[in-house]
Amino acid sequence: MSSYTIYDAPKSARIDRLIDHIYGNMPQIEADRGVLLTESYRATEGEPMITRRSKAFYHILENIPITIRPEELVVGSTTVLPRSAQVFPEYSYDWLEDEFETIATRAADPFYISDETKAKLREAYKYWKGRTSSELATSYMSAEALRSIEHNIFTPGNYFYNGVGHVSVQYDKVLKIGYSGIRAEAQQALAALRITDSDYVTRRHFLEAVIRTCDAAVLYARRYAELAAAEANACTDATRRRELMQIAENCRRVPENGASTFWEACQSFWFVQMLIQTESSGHSVSPGRFDQYMYPYYKADLDAGRLTPEFAQELIDCVWIKLNDMCKVRDAASAAGFAGYSMFQNLIVGGQNQDGEDVTNDLSFMCLQASMHTLLPAPSLSIRVWNGTPHELLIKAGELTRTGIGLPAYYNDEVIIPALVSRGLTLQDARNYCMIGCVEPQCPGKTEGWHDAAFFNMCRIIELVFHNGMDEGEMVGIATGDVTKMTSFQQVFDAYQKQTDYQVELMVNADNAIDVAHAERCPLPFLSSMIYDCIGRGKPTQSGGAKYNFTGPQGFGVANMADGLYAIRELVFNRKEYTLADFKEAMDYNFGVGTVAPADVERVTAEIVKGLVAGGQTIGESDIAQIASIVHSHVLEPAKRDKFMRLRESIQSLPKFGNDIADVDALAREVAYTYTRSVEGYTNPRGGIYQAGLYPVSANVPLGAQTGATPDGRLAYTPVADGVSPVAGCDVSGPTAAANSVSKLDHHIASNGTLYNMKFHPSALAGRSGLENFAALIRTYFEKKGSHMQFNVVSRETLLDAQAHPEKYKSLVVRVAGYSALFTTLSRALQDDIINRTEQKGWRD
């Protein structure tokens, strides 16, 4: 049962200095991994892929530059410069080469890249043409799937171009027996093989690869031990010298062996975390239940008098900073979707053990305290909540929420555990769940969850319905009939379902193609050494080595489609005030917004030309003709324009999802099912099933920018609603009403995660009573079977000021969508989206 002491230990002076250091430079791209990987690949041509991967891993760890940052207590950095990124050409590379000249100045997540690095990478990239997993995946996809991707109906971009990540490994095992122990297990399995086994060859190569990567990890830690010892010798400050000597000692012992102290456990944990992200570029490598697996080491030290709670807190704070000292470079489009340099390293505290007892402990509180001390985006801190959660833990979490950094996210055991059981997990494994990345639950150490398999834009589907499967002159969907001839709401809804089902099929085709490409080209022996039951099954996670296998693609736009279909049902079929043809035409003309009256064509053309000339451009006759033709394409009779605007006003005056209105909420539930049920029943190449999620990360902004006007009155190219949240600004009845609406969706079936963002004005959480009410709000939403909740607590004024004066708000962290990011690093459009989310005040009039 839970037992704990709350220390609220103060912040050590070291912490701010470490933070200043890692935020002292612009993130940079480093070439070392890419170059070493390529060297190794060139030297191992013709060998089995799993062997080549392990040799490349070894070669990288043997040679990659290492560094100890000033005053660190926990060491190990994937890059020489803080918050910088290595590259992973085995997945894809051409986008980076294309962006060499623009990546330092792009809007989302810029990186500096030196000419020297560019030259080294250009040389390395020569090898990769035709050898990447993304090229193989493309060749495996059906033409129809590729076309839908091109038309942005869904985007499997995440794993298409990068490693998979999205995993929580057996940290507990490494802490306990070290890589020497895992190596011994692999050795034993190897010895047990019989040369007559049908899969002898693949098993042998896999196990040998595991052993090699274990050796590589040990070798890497020893390099750090030597570096620390050398720095200790050269150090004149006695205190720091002692620290460095202890660091050297720690790195000699772990992760080769089991940890014997809490400090060693922190060091061992960190090596696991950073090395996984050296083997693959997959993000969302999630520490999971840190408070649970670290606790025995903390407790033993505390009982033996070797450790004070204050020093334990300092070590945890140091680990938190290391989690922020790692970056990934993504292509410009993905960077916009995952904005904020985030690695989505989700770490969760509290909750039940496998026997259903609450296991909140000292460390659960200390993890919350570490985020209060560092106020940084990583880790993506989460908290498990159930009836047995100590009230004090929720209050402490509320205090952290009140700081406005968007952490922690709150998860409901009472929904997630049964949801996982419904997907085939044992009750024990389900009770032990942790969170991956944004909001995706899994049983740690036993799962290859492929949790972020694709984004599925539910708004694009309605466009296909309205155009009988056509998009921009191409047949992308299927023919569901001329929408203007449909005579009942059910017909419209059925067409929506059919278009969804077809696109889901294509998405499954695309995801499975990528899945196979990863298995063939990028198996991960090191990662697999820490996932049950890869050693037993003799194969990597990419080939089905894990006990549990899933593929989880996310739908988003539920709220827009609920409001939009409600508008159609109400205005066309119930009130008969408009026709489907009216809707179609109005949406095609973006409800009249941005159109030009026929009489104004000449004037508008002349104005554009004048503007261009004033801007220093030379404009010829043919240019003018071209501009005129573009203007012509926006021509609309004023009478029609007025009619479209009237329609939009009628739509806007209808009830909306998010206000606790039974009728609309019931339709929203059905709309969510069109996607979540459609995904059920498909299988992946690893022997697992598909499960839907309902969340967009921050892709609701860039993917909204590729989406035309929708029947909820949303204008073309504007953001789509995020997660299961109501459309921004439409939930006007306060947080309880909004939460009630959202809770009416079926969160169990979206077992890959749902995401509900709520924004609060700080006054709502003021004082102890503010925290009590906040805790009550969460408990009640969870009682109503909502699954996740997260909060932005920052005033609108603050955000507007931060937009105007980014230099004053370098450290302003906001919750974006399942993760926290530095506000000033987000694109303008995403900033606007965050500002425009309805602020839920505690009303006071």
Place this chain on the structure above:
Amino acid sequence: MEQSIRMVQGRIADIQRFSIHDGPGIRTIVFLKGCPFRCRWCCNPEMQEFGIQTMTVEGKTKTIGRDVSVSEVMQEVLKDRAYYRRSGGGMTLSGGECLAQPDFASALLETAHEEGLNTAIESTGFADFAVIEQKILPHLDHFLMDIKHMDPAKHKAYIGHTNERVLENAKKIAEKANRLVIRVPTVPGFNDTPAEITAIAEFAATLPGVEELHLLPYHRLGQDKYSWLGREYTLADIQPPENEHMQQLLLAAQRSGLRCQIGG
């Protein structure tokens, strides 16, 4: 009997969920229309008149006031029952002045009690005490009562009525109510000197059973409504009090021995 109180009709201006500054826990406020006072800083001027009226908001006409039954109100209030249970919250009547519709207020409070909800009113106490005693107090858990000024002349100048009845009722309510909290809207130029606040606090401290006093800093959130109603906002040139000044007033109030706080 039960049927009949749920059918009592009254006039409301609005229902607001998730109110967390007007009584304990998460609450729903029902704003009743009509008020005998005309406080110049009032942030709900559209609720002062009993008559149904219109307001022009950004070119659109909005009707303020609708006649509803207790049962219709309760339907909305009960949507958040689960939140009240978790937070110890409930229903608060405000306005306007809920005592101006005593039968309706009484029926709402009684029904809320029947439903097991905690009840509060936010009121000036400006009514016949017999009405308060018989119709309101039996169904009330928290009386949040405004006392705005101790000087009758100034009270009249800013509010339209002198304060004798308010002060007299405060004494009687204190004796009979379950729990009485005194609230002071702190308005620059009206009552924001330490002396004025001290006078109110000292009076409040003499009331039996009163333990708490809340200073509610003046805010301008209602200012736009005056122009929407085509009315003049006569306090246009005053600024919300600085935080520092509020702290001073808080210190002054605390000398009375009451538990004092800024905000509800």
